[in-house]
Amino acid sequence: MYGMNSITSRQQEILEFIKQRRNEGQPPSAREIAEHFGFRSPGTVADHIAALRRKGLLKNSFGQARSAEAVSPFPLQRRPLVDIPLYGVIPAGFARDQVQEAQGCISVDVETLGIRPTARTFALEIRGDSMIGRHILNGDFAILEHGVTPCSGDVVAALIDQESTLKTYVLQKGKSYLRAENPKYPKLIPANELVVQGVMVGLIRKMKHE
Amino acid sequence: MYGMNSITSRQQEILEFIKQRRNEGQPPSAREIAEHFGFRSPGTVADHIAALRRKGLLKNSFGQARSAEAVSPFPLQRRPLVDIPLYGVIPAGFARDQVQEAQGCISVDVETLGIRPTARTFALEIRGDSMIGRHILNGDFAILEHGVTPCSGDVVAALIDQESTLKTYVLQKGKSYLRAENPKYPKLIPANELVVQGVMVGLIRKMKHE
DNA sequence: ATTCATGCCGTACATATGTACGGTTACCAA
């Protein structure tokens, strides 16, 4: 006996192909796999699928079209994703079904950010360095959640002068303020009449690297 | 005529269902949609699919199983994802097919991080505050790319004393050093003999928020 | 009243797709 438990290079190729196609859209059908590798028989693919199943590397439902799914090289390979709409400026009102203003979309798996798919989650590109004291930089993407009551010390997005800005929410002696985390912006703004658009729950930074 | 161009609530429901199922794994078949909504005819689903296509909200290939795909409410709805293995400590050697040591997996869409799917991308959970000067905190996840030659000023992961640490790579007078970005760690380590494991290209932060 | 889109039912059909079965070749091990 040889290669009983380890994966062969051919099987590796096929597994990679399936994973790739899944990420691009649909998992491939058996005949699509056959065509890609030049097989003239769908049975050949079935053999490989069976081998990959035996070795616990692939999962698929019996008789279901395009159901091949790679079992995690990692404990959990594909987790539920959230599609987070990306706004440049937060609109004043949150109309539930008006997502037209979204400028883009960020997809991150839920586990990574520790977010429950609230559907009230959105992203905001940071402008300025007013929150550098909290290590939030210009160009970062803040992940926020709408409809959560902020605690003191939370970073929140609020609408000030038609512009949404990120600030620290401070509760002091029963009064709430917004504080910038940069000595250049020493202002403490009363937050009584302000609309808090969301509480920050995560951050994504893209390093400029050309 | 009424409702010619706008989407009806029923169609909205079906579109949402398709999008949800896509995110969870496979797009649904027509009969699965029918079952979910209590339709007793696949033709009903076909009608809705046709309507959604007419309105440019759905895309699907003719005759292909499970190919329903929502056309972006955003410019691009589902983009290619990268599955980034998450290591606690980077192993000394990078064996191409040994991914067992991965402790988890982060899924982010490529566009967001501006990464080409190099398959040599990995993630690392930050320990310590040695890079606080670059606004990288304890508990952050660094996204790194292996096999890239670092430029001066890049943040890199290097293996020091069996531990991988994040440092700034500095090229000075033809010599290369590693520098911590924290006054508490004022050391400048010669990088000649060091193995640079990867260059940092992105960062993901999860705010502790219970 | 007439027309048209929506929203559904049933049935039927074409094909896309998974799966089974038998055969072939090559390689490795006992």
Added chain:
DNA sequence: TTGGTAACCGTACATATGTACGGCATGAAT
């Protein structure tokens, strides 16, 4: 040699699945 696995080919067959066609009811617009 004998046995087992891998890796293919061909040809079926069962079913999963998309699609077409005709029909019915409702509500809105003309």
